[in-house]
Amino acid sequence: MADYEIPETHEFPIIPSIMEGAMAHSAPFVASEEFQTAMGFPSGAETGQLIDGWKEKFLELLEEKLGKYRSLQVFMDTCVKCGACTDKCHYFIGTADPKNMPVARQDLIRKIYRRYFTFAGKFFGKLGIPGFVGAAELTEEAVREMYSYYHQCSECRRCAVFCPFGIDTAEVTMAARDILSMIGMGQKYSNQIIPKIHKIGNNLGLPEAALADTLEGLEEEIEDETGVKVRLPLDEKGADILLVTPSADFFAEPHVDGLMGYAKVFHAAGVSWTISSLASEAANFGLFIGNYEAMRNISLRIRDEAKRLGVKRIIFGECGHAWRVAYNHLNTLAGPWDFLDQNYPIPQHILEFTKDCLDRDILNIDKSENDHMTLTFHDSCNIARASRIGEEPGSQFTTPREVIKAVCNNFHDMPIETIHDQTFCCGGGGGLLTDDLMELRIKGALPRMEALKNTVAEKGVTHMAAICAICKSQFTKVLPYYGMTMDQIVSVHQLVSSAIILEGQGEEAEESDDAEESA
Amino acid sequence: MAIEANGKTFETDEEGYLANLNEWEPEVATAMALAEDCPLTDEHWDIINFLREYYEEYQIAPAVRVLTKAVGKKLGKDKGNSKYLYELFPYGPGKQACKYAGLPKPTGCV
Ligand code: SF4
Numbered sequence: 001m002a003d004y005e006i007p008e009t010h011e012f013p014i015i016p017s018i019m020e021g022a023m024a025h026s027a028p029f030v031a032s033e034e035f036q037t038a039m040g041f042p043s044g045a046e047t048g049q050l051i052d053g054w055k056e057k058f059l060e061l062l063e064e065k066l067g068k069y070r071s072l073q074v075f076m077d078t079c080v081k082c083g084a085c086t087d088k089c090h091y092f093i094g095t096a097d098p099k100n101m102p103v104a105r106q107d108l109i110r111k112i113y114r115r116y117f118t119f120a121g122k123f124f125g126k127l128g129i130p131g132f133v134g135a136a137e138l139t140e141e142a143v144r145e146m147y148s149y150y151h152q153c154s155e156c157r158r159c160a161v162f163c164p165f166g167i168d169t170a171e172v173t174m175a176a177r178d179i180l181s182m183i184g185m186g187q188k189y190s191n192q193i194i195p196k197i198h199k200i201g202n203n204l205g206l207p208e209a210a211l212a213d214t215l216e217g218l219e220e221e222i223e224d225e226t227g228v229k230v231r232l233p234l235d236e237k238g239a240d241i242l243l244v245t246p247s248a249d250f251f252a253e254p255h256v257d258g259l260m261g262y263a264k265v266f267h268a269a270g271v272s273w274t275i276s277s278l279a280s281e282a283a284n285f286g287l288f289i290g291n292y293e294a295m296r297n298i299s300l301r302i303r304d305e306a307k308r309l310g311v312k313r314i315i316f317g318e319c320g321h322a323w324r325v326a327y328n329h330l331n332t333l334a335g336p337w338d339f340l341d342q343n344y345p346i347p348q349h350i351l352e353f354t355k356d357c358l359d360r361d362i363l364n365i366d367k368s369e370n371d372h373m374t375l376t377f378h379d380s381c382n383i384a385r386a387s388r389i390g391e392e393p394g395s396q397f398t399t400p401r402e403v404i405k406a407v408c409n410n411f412h413d414m415p416i417e418t419i420h421d422q423t424f425c426c427g428g429g430g431g432l433l434t435d436d437l438m439e440l441r442i443k444g445a446l447p448r449m450e451a452l453k454n455t456v457a458e459k460g461v462t463h464m465a466a467i468c469a470i471c472k473s474q475f476t477k478v479l480p481y482y483g484m485t486m487d488q489i490v491s492v493h494q495l496v497s498s499a500i501i502l503e504g505q506g507e508e509a510e511e512s513d514d515a516e517e518s519a
Numbered sequence: 520m521a522i523e524a525n526g527k528t529f530e531t532d533e534e535g536y537l538a539n540l541n542e543w544e545p546e547v548a549t550a551m552a553l554a555e556d557c558p559l560t561d562e563h564w565d566i567i568n569f570l571r572e573y574y575e576e577y578q579i580a581p582a583v584r585v586l587t588k589a590v591g592k593k594l595g596k597d598k599g600n601s602k603y604l605y606e607l608f609p610y611g612p613g614k615q616a617c618k619y620a621g622l623p624k625p626t627g628c629v
């Protein structure tokens with residue numbers, strides 16, 4: 001593990017005394033010309049330089065966004081500096097940098113808005129004292145500060161829950177990032193990834209042959225373990241269900257154990273399903289960079305694949321922001337979906353599918369298979385604050401917990417002010433899950449780590465379950481920095497996978513014991 | 520950025536990955552590993568060589584289960600798990616080992 005200053009965890013959350021400029025040095029790599037061009041974004045003479053005429057372009061884009069998104073205009077105008085949001089951001093709590101207070105983050109662009117788009121700002125700007133009305137000149141320094149602090153926001157919306165006006169910093173961040181991309185300051189991590197989705201089919205760049213090989217290996221693993229042939233079909237025309245899942249599910253741990261869980265549930269439910277190699281990704285980083293076109297193009301290829309394969313239903317795997325985009329926008333971005341079976345939700349979440357199977361009692365569950373663990377559950381921000389899983393208000397909180405409790409005997413929640421709609425981000429969401437932001441990720445994880453540690457101490461919790469690829473990868477990386485181990489994070493469908501007893505399972509148990517150990 | 524190995528200079532990206540993947544030589548891996556205080560043993564080389572073979576065939580690093588399974592088959596069951604791989608490559612087999620092996624960095628939510 002590299003050397004970082006790890007924030008201390010406490011028995012009770014502590015609001016830090018502010019440390020001006022504590023994270024001013026933090027910024028992700030800027031996308032080089034290669035990656036900017038692939039996205040259709042312009043670049044300066046060298047990576048990290050602004051394009052010619054950047055200032056005019058910035059103001060033009062800001063004006064356009066203010067006109068197009070009514071909410072942005074309202075957010076710019078309504079903040080009364082009440083302070084309710086200031087201590088609600090995990091990045092502020094973890095870094096103590098006052099610019100990580102949500103209101104301060106908004107102000108980075110609000111002061112430009114004031115200077116160029118309000119009467120008072122223009123007036124005092126001309127007098128040379130724009131600061132008098134909270135306005136500021138658009139300088140290169142201001143742009144670089146935005147690049148830094150708009151990449152210290154995971155677009156988690158926790159602050160918006162506490163703002164009396166519902167001002168959503170996430171939306172401000174998205175607008176700012178989109179403008180920055182257009183003046184040569186796109187972020188390398190996201191811009192490098194998005195084109196791979198179109199060229200290869202997923203964020204990882206996992207080509208069809210590798211995906212087929214990987215899935216075959218997983219089929220063998222399930223068979224070794226259970227003695228039952230469970231399929232993970234790829235590009236099968238005529239299947240009923242298209243599973244769209246984050247590519248991390250094919251690649252990383254504990255994600256892959258969740259994927260095997262979906263496969264077992266589908267198998268036990270007796271439905272036909274398939275993965276598509278060209279839509280082998282649920283993630284939609286277009287959301288992170290605030291770019292509507294990118295978001296739309298990523299969604300459209302799911303439509304193309306659903307049509308090509310002739311499926312009747314679409315189900316999304318465990319991914320937070322993918323579900324936020326799918327739940328809220330799939331219809332606007334890529335609809336109408338009139339060619340799918342209208343008797344099922346479009347799209348459907350894998351937890352809705354599994355919950356329904358559990359409710360109908362068609363799965364054979366042995367909860368004791370998970371008795372070596374005591375679970376808690378991390379609500380992913382994009383699911384908790386931007387979508388539903390199920391039909392009732394709040395079902396995004398109850399559905400995953402009901403599924404966990406249906407397959408595990410031991411479950412305890414973390415403190416109420418850290419779960420449900422008040423959940424803390426894992427620290428790696430919103431396009432920040434990159435190694436060049438490791439310090440920020442570790443520090444931003446503080447509130448979640450603190451809540452988890454305390455629940456471990458008080459309730460004997462041993463593992464935390466999650467339903468988002470980013471959360472899972474982020475926790476795998478940061479848990480060790482907080483004195484825990486990477487395998488303490490598990491997939492919800494991994495728990496389902498362990499508890500489910502497939503028809504015919506165990507009949508050759510004696511012979512396969514050895515194989516089980518090696519799996 | 521660049522790294523010196525075998526009397527030559529190799530260009531790398533911001534994150535220390537080889538810029539031209541086909542320039543890779545074993546000495547590059549040794550130099551990268553030394554710079555990160557992770558001297559390479561035969562055990563490391565087993566992994567690096569497997570990564571390169573897999574990449575040659577599939578144009579991507581192997582998924583973690585593909586890797587652990589292959590390692591388990593070759594070196595024995597006790598080594599076919601990510602714990603063993605993390606002992607060898609504490610920054611993560613996916614990223615650290617790929618870098619030494621001259622593979623591109625796995626991107627996405629991993
Ligand atoms: S959206 Fe989340 S990360 Fe961004 S400022 Fe608000 S609380 Fe912080």
Ligand code: SF4
Binds near residue numbers: 164
């Ligand atoms: S809670 Fe809302 S109104 Fe109050 S300071 Fe924060 S953004 Fe402004």
